[in-house]
Amino acid sequence: MILFSKHAREQMVERGISANEAEEAITKGAKELQLPDKILFHYRYYTVVAKKIDDGFFVITVMLR
Secondary structure, three states, rough: OOOOOOOHHHHHHHHHOOHEEEEHHHHHOOOEEOOOOOEEEOOOOOEEEEEEEEEEEEEEEEOOO
């Protein structure tokens, strides 16, 4: 399960990145841990910043690389 913050949804619209592309970054992207509890998923031309929650992810923001 992947949940998106309001900020993440706004950034995705502004940057032309779909929810499917964000999900693809989480499943296929290169992972980088950011203390204390964030994970950066680098994929194609963008990065998804998320937190692990139970068996899913909460997307905080999406940014261009």
